[in-house]
């Protein structure tokens with residue numbers, strides 16, 4: 001029998017490169033592999049042994065699981081990539097402030113983007129997950145000089161999923177059938193948009209106190225996991241896979257990714273997470289939700305924090 005090149009889920013020829021083979025990068029590669037999201041998944045890390053080990057470990061299951069080829073590579077692999085996901089970064093040191101961490105990760109992000117841009121196709125999408133994700137996505141966009149539509153942060157896709165999961169318990173409705181968005185910063189100032197949360201168009205009837213509890217549990221979800229196991233990785237991996245699916249399948253899916261606001265919500269020149277229509281060309285358009293007064297104020301506060309954070313780099 002003659003051998004033929006692998007076709008992964010009918011997506012022959014598609015390549016996703018992941019820069020950063022730590023917990024998030026490796027679990028993202030594994031998720032993409034199980035879902036057969038691309039023909040080839042390439043892991044790059046400054047620690048090339050780590051990238052090689054993670055790729056091999058996943059690849060050993062190929063006969064039993066999926067057709068996607070997973071391997072370690074280098075920046076020249078970005079030449080054929082449809083999507084480059086960046087999860088690389090320094091972890092917060094004990095006692096280190098967020099601003100100090102941002103400074104370190106900004107330097108790392110700029111050097112990675114420089115290495116990627118030598119090879120990247122015009123049509124490829126840069127997808128950023130490293131934290132603080134909204135600001136680092138904006139730094140990647142500034143450095144890459146690509147259209148903002150093609151430089152996306154994973155934003156509050158994960159936070160929105162956490163909120164929908166929490167709501168599914170209260171409402172006894174499948175989380176996939178609950179519509180609810182978290183917007184603003186992926187972080188402490190994020191905003192749950194209750195005025196538009198619904199099931200089949202019907203508003204979600206919960207007391208103000210319960211809404212506050214669920215919004216806080218959503219916001220603090222990452223802290224809870226980090227305290228228990230040291231890092232978060234599975235749910236962000238599924239979130240990144242979801243965004244990749246929207247791009248590769250040209251789904252025009254509505255996802256709360258981080259994007260550059262250019263007039264939407266009365267804001268300009270800042271990356272923040274809002275519901276966006278996502279397809280093959282990245283962010284196709286922003287969905288502008290008519291927020292109630294409290295949500296609008298909270299969103300403006302969150303955007304102001306993001307403006308302050310990006311100011312030294314803009």
Ligand code: NAD
Pocket residue numbers: 019020021022023024025044045046047050087088089090091108111112128129130131132133154155158186231232233236
């Ligand atoms: P990790 O420490 O396990 O992995 C980071 C990896 O980056 C390491 O393997 C390291 O060698 C690599 N790296 C560092 N500098 C590099 C460089 N210059 N070039 C190539 N590789 C480099 O960390 P993690 O748990 O995988 O988290 C990664 C990032 O993802 C963190 O910033 C974390 O906060 C973020 N994160 C984001 C979300 C989200 O919702 N956006 C969720 C979870 C984690």
